[in-house]
Amino acid sequence: MKFISTRGNVEPKGFIDTVLMGLADDGGLMVPSEIPQVSAATLAEWRTLSYQELFLKIVTLYTNDEIPYEDLKQMAYTSYGNFRAPEVTPLHKVSDSLHVLELFHGPTFAFKDVALQFMGELYSYISKKRGEIIHILGATSGDTGAAAIQGVRGKEGIKICILHPHGKVSKVQELQMTTVDDSNVLNLSVEGNFDDCQQVIKELFGDLDFKSRYHLRAINSINFVRILAQTVYYFYAYLQIDGSADKQINFSVPSGNFGNIFSGYLAKRMGLPIRKLMIATNENNILERFVNTGEYKPGGFTSTYSPSMDIQVASNFERYLYYLVGEDSAKLSAYMSGLQREGSITVSGADLQRVQADFSALGVKNAQCLETITKYSGESGYLLDPHTACGVAAYEALGGPDETTITFATAHPAKFNEAIQLTGIGQEFPAPIQALFEMPQHQTLVDYDKAEIVRQLQAFYG
Ligand SMILES: Cc1ncc(COP(=O)(O)O)c(C=O)c1O
Ligand SMILES: N[C@@H](CCOP(=O)(O)O)C(=O)O
Numbered sequence: 297m298k299f300i301s302t303r304g305n306v307e308p309k310g311f312i313d314t315v316l317m318g319l320a321d322d323g324g325l326m327v328p329s330e331i332p333q334v335s336a337a338t339l340a341e342w343r344t345l346s347y348q349e350l351f352l353k354i355v356t357l358y359t360n361d362e363i364p365y366e367d368l369k370q371m372a373y374t375s376y377g378n379f380r381a382p383e384v385t386p387l388h389k390v391s392d393s394l395h396v397l398e399l400f401h402g403p404t405f406a407f408k409d410v411a412l413q414f415m416g417e418l419y420s421y422i423s424k425k426r427g428e429i430i431h432i433l434g435a436t437s438g439d440t441g442a443a444a445i446q447g448v449r450g451k452e453g454i455k456i457c458i459l460h461p462h463g464k465v466s467k468v469q470e471l472q473m474t475t476v477d478d479s480n481v482l483n484l485s486v487e488g489n490f491d492d493c494q495q496v497i498k499e500l501f502g503d504l505d506f507k508s509r510y511h512l513r514a515i516n517s518i519n520f521v522r523i524l525a526q527t528v529y530y531f532y533a534y535l536q537i538d539g540s541a542d543k544q545i546n547f548s549v550p551s552g553n554f555g556n557i558f559s560g561y562l563a564k565r566m567g568l569p570i571r572k573l574m575i576a577t578n579e580n581n582i583l584e585r586f587v588n589t590g591e592y593k594p595g596g597f598t599s600t601y602s603p604s605m606d607i608q609v610a611s612n613f614e615r616y617l618y619y620l621v622g623e624d625s626a627k628l629s630a631y632m633s634g635l636q637r638e639g640s641i642t643v644s645g646a647d648l649q650r651v652q653a654d655f656s657a658l659g660v661k662n663a664q665c666l667e668t669i670t671k672y673s674g675e676s677g678y679l680l681d682p683h684t685a686c687g688v689a690a691y692e693a694l695g696g697p698d699e700t701t702i703t704f705a706t707a708h709p710a711k712f713n714e715a716i717q718l719t720g721i722g723q724e725f726p727a728p729i730q731a732l733f734e735m736p737q738h739q740t741l742v743d744y745d746k747a748e749i750v751r752q753l754q755a756f757y758g
Contacts, residue, residue: 297360298329299520302618303632304625311359312422315521318514319501324628325615326520332357334531334567343535347384348372350535351414351528357566358524363421371421375413378403385410385529387536387702390676394691396684397533398705404472405708405729406604407556408443411525415515416447423453429511431757432456433500435493436516437552437604438469439707441483444515445476456515457482457756459493459749462741464603468711471732474739481738482756488744489597491609494553496746498611500753510757517555518611526559527566533702534568544571546701548691550683551575551583552605554612556704561616561654571699573655576690578602581659583610588657590648593640601665601715602682604707616654620647656694660686668692669709670719679716679723681709 298308303324309317314326334357342350351372352365359368376384381401388396402409419430430453434444441458448454458473462485465473474483486493494516501507501514517523534545547570549557557575564570575583578600586592594608614632620643621627635641643651660668668685672678680688687703695701709716710725742748 297332297358299326300329301326302614302625303629311362312426315418315422315519316428316513318512318519319498321504323502323632324625325518325612325618327615327618328358328520331562331565336567339531339535339567342531345535347528347532348376350532351376351525354528354531355524367421371414371417375417378413379409385532387533388678388705390672390678393695393698393700394688395533395537395700395702396678396688396705397529397702399529400681400705400708402443403446403728404439404442405711405726406439406443407526407704407706408439409446410529411522412440412443412447412515414525415444415519415521416449416451418521419448419454419513420451423451430454430513431511432515433497433512433753434515435459435490435497436465436473437461437490437606438465439604439711440516442469442472445473445481447515448480449476449478455480455482455757457484457753459484459486459497461489461493462487464489464599464606466603466712466714468713468729468732469604471735471737474737475732475735477736477738482752483739484749484752485739485741486744486749487742490607491594491597492744494609494611496744496749499746500750506750510753516611517553517558522555523559523562523612523615526556527563530560530563530570531568534570537700537702543700544569546570546572546574546691546695546699548574548576548687548694548701548703550602550605550687550704550706551577552580552607552610554583554610554616556706557655558612558615561619565619572694574687574690574694574701575655575657576686577657577659578605578665578686579659579661580606580608582608583613584657584659586657587651587655590643590651591640592635592642595639601662601712601718602686603712605683605686617641620650658686658690658693660689664689666715666719669716669721673719673721679709679721681705681707681712682715683707683712
């Protein structure tokens, strides 16, 4: 198994080199040269595996034996050993047609922990085994940053800098990142939005001289290992639902940067019997507009009750587009240049039909998000966080009769109490979240100015 760039101008790489490269050196995104296939018989054999066992089955399809099995096993068990649920990602049945896969039982109460606990272990392993310097640079709308910092905490030889949009993350997200007082952690609070933060880091990863001089490593979903680790819970959720291996299931996925749902697309391409992949977004509904009309046009950023999905430029969209154009790098590159030049991409005809066969989508309005939280709290006694509520609203709108849908609970409601309070519902914070309110914060406020951010990074990475 080799990994190649969507843009076609990077020599095929092995697994570890792909992890270290993060953003492909030609500006594209790394993808597997071929997608491993999982047969129905194999799926049936996997039905009784624990999360960690399943993780090992899936991840070893991609790792080329570059990591000895016992080492990988140790990483898997360490990564998921500190989750608060023994199943790691337990499934909560709401009704016969709706199940919620709770992805928030990791250290920072968000789905990002699932991939980033492993990524922290992996970076630490690579650093020790290969003597690589690991200087992480990431952008966050709140959850990736907190989970990445927790993923590498206390690990020798790793420095991490996270850019978050000033005043545009929830209070708990801000506290989770900024109460960490470790000398290897730098939080830059940027006067801008998430897209601005992501733009700066993409430019810095695209400057190959800067990238290699400062040993920049990515933790965002531009890094293929994030996508890979996230495919595991699609398989796990599917296998927990009763029934034969050929039963098809829908997944409704609260989406922003398109990483989580792209993992589902990959799982489907690997052979997981998924009927519909539902993209749930908020009022930043670029993905909904793309699925419904074929036009992908970033712009018009809006702050919503689900701030982690306040994203216009979805970084993994390029991976999907690559498959949509038949893995043709020249065609993909032409689309990406068009996006840069004209500010939009349009697909039509058979391509649009294929998009609509691959996905359905809903952009959930703020009011509908709160109504959904209120409804499920009242009817089922189950408190949804606002991102998850968007996923449940999409299930209601897009799920067909007699279809089973698994909606991802991407965060614990305590992370987004600003929105929950608006419904009038009270909630108790879990102790680790409550404790954050007593702790001092450490962050540096910077303008949305690449030169200023670069100065901060140079001083930090040394
Ligand atoms: C709570 C929550 N839900 C959903 C999303 C969207 O996921 P993705 O960016 O993978 O599409 C995010 C951020 O990524 C998030 O933090
Ligand atoms: N919502 C995300 C945005 C970054 O997404 P990523 O999956 O590319 O890391 C966040 O919480 O930061």
